[in-house]
Amino acid sequence: MRGRNPFDGKPHLTLRDVAEAAGVSEMTVSRVLRNRDDVSAGTRKRVFEAARRLGYVPNKIAGALASSRVNLVGVIIPSLSNMVFPDVLAGIGDILDETPLQPVVGTSKYDPEREERVIYEMLSWRPSGLIVAGLEHTEASRAMMRAAGIPVIEVMDLDGDPVAAAVGISHVDAGRETAREIAARGYTRIGYLGASNFADHRAHKRLKGFEEGLAEAGLTLADRILYDGASGFGTGRRITEALLSRTPDLDFLYYNTDMNAAGGLLYCLAKGMRIPDDIGLAGFNSFEMLEGLPMRIATMDSRRRDIGRSAAELVQAGELTEEKLSLDPVFLPGDTIRARP
């Protein structure tokens, strides 16, 4: 059974097979296949042909062990269904596609214990770098990342204490800034609509900053509602209806994410409310796919793709950097908030 795939009697081809077929040494085959330029054109051609004909696929496991070089970058995010994370991945891809590095994605499902296991699994492949969403990890996770001896970049959040490098926005600032924009436009009866998910630290930070921003203007949150489950139009609708039936005199609704704000928008429009005069709405994230709703929702661009790009650049540089890179979220007033007086 040794040297064979467990599912098949046929052993994998090795360098030796190609070497014999081409009439050269294993070492020469290895050089050709790694595109080194110290092989004569004729030999190179013979080797390529032999490899092609046999259908040889190199064994990276062996190569990585021999060279202690692994061209993988671990990327750990909470989920793939949240839309914000694929955007970060796209940014990472923009950069890594131009390099030999390859991202390998793992998901934590917002569970720190699960994240710890994923980090452990990832590190056991000895990747060239690690990109992890968020700053909140178990102590064991932090210890592993510190000891990994590779570039470790925490992304999306800057409010906290990164293990090493970090790229992101301050969600506290984002929330505060949104509150200022709202207060500056004369709204006073403000409600918050968000997820009860205890582990969504970034949303909690935005809310914290939001309340600080309101306080600056002498305001407090008039009401808030939390939901379980996934964000979406239906969720946005339901929580909006529930909140407004409880506190009908709200004049502004601040959502944890544009997805819910979109549902809220559709609800308010259906009820004939006048937006943005009677009631204003704002979300967070700036999702491109929502362009095309009846009104553009006021939101803050969370710079997800840029975050992915910058993180990948830091990994690619290969240094054990502790750089903190703060991107500025951009407030986009859209149509669901009054003009500034």
Added chain:
Amino acid sequence: MRGRNPFDGKPHLTLRDVAEAAGVSEMTVSRVLRNRDDVSAGTRKRVFEAARRLGYVPNKIAGALASSRVNLVGVIIPSLSNMVFPDVLAGIGDILDETPLQPVVGTSKYDPEREERVIYEMLSWRPSGLIVAGLEHTEASRAMMRAAGIPVIEVMDLDGDPVAAAVGISHVDAGRETAREIAARGYTRIGYLGASNFADHRAHKRLKGFEEGLAEAGLTLADRILYDGASGFGTGRRITEALLSRTPDLDFLYYNTDMNAAGGLLYCLAKGMRIPDDIGLAGFNSFEMLEGLPMRIATMDSRRRDIGRSAAELVQAGELTEEKLSLDPVFLPGDTIRARP
């Protein structure tokens, strides 16, 4: 430099380090860390403690090479931003989470050459299985998959010639079935709205089946419009407006995906059209996040999560199966199509 990480002067810990610290042989450490039950409780405890204290993380590269066992499953999909693919991944995760197998995702960006490179990269890690979206691949890709000696599952599509096993729906049938539902409700002036993306084979197959289904009822497509770029509400709006201004007397709009249908729905509602009496709409995919629109769009559930689950089960079984598993897409009439007479 050998045996060290290129970014760090400090070499990684090895089994030997743990063995010395615990006062046992490397072999014993290896046994403990793989949770084999042929080690005495006392030794086991000493080893675990030493490993913890040192912060040892095993090297899977070496382990995989020695054992020729790699607990990775390659998953190759066109993109992560399309929403349909994360759903397939979620289904795969449902199953693999209960096993030692771990999915590794690669994206082809709808480019067969790129897909070929990704398949090659994946196979060079000697994974335990491969799950690939679609049936259209380069000849070289097909040859690699045939020769891989591992379970290879093509997913999402059954109209074509799979390399080995396949799990999915027939998109031709899905299109034909949708056409029948529309024709049975008395619509006659039918338009199609889809992507020009040459490489979206499944959408083309749906359109083919759709036209066949119309033909059965003595109908033909009254007009069609193709767009470049991403699907979304804005896109749906724009193509709907363009198509209706060109052919105003259409009484049904069939979209390649619910995302565009949603934009079309919002457009038609804004224009005061009476849905589903004056004009009907249907999409494809059944996206959960769209629940909550003003009307539920008629659509067909593409069974994405089930497809992921079944594919993962086949991989996990570990046999070189050639099974073809056909799931039935389900037509969901929603509110945008008239009741059957």
Added chain:
DNA sequence: CTGAAAGCGCTAACAT
């Protein structure tokens, strides 16, 4: 229950 020896398939380093 524990250890010693051999080798997985490749590449670094040193020949020639």
Added chain:
DNA sequence: ATGTTAGCGCTTTCAG
């Protein structure tokens, strides 16, 4: 420009 040798860090196999 090509070949030879010695491992990479682990697991398999066989001995005790």
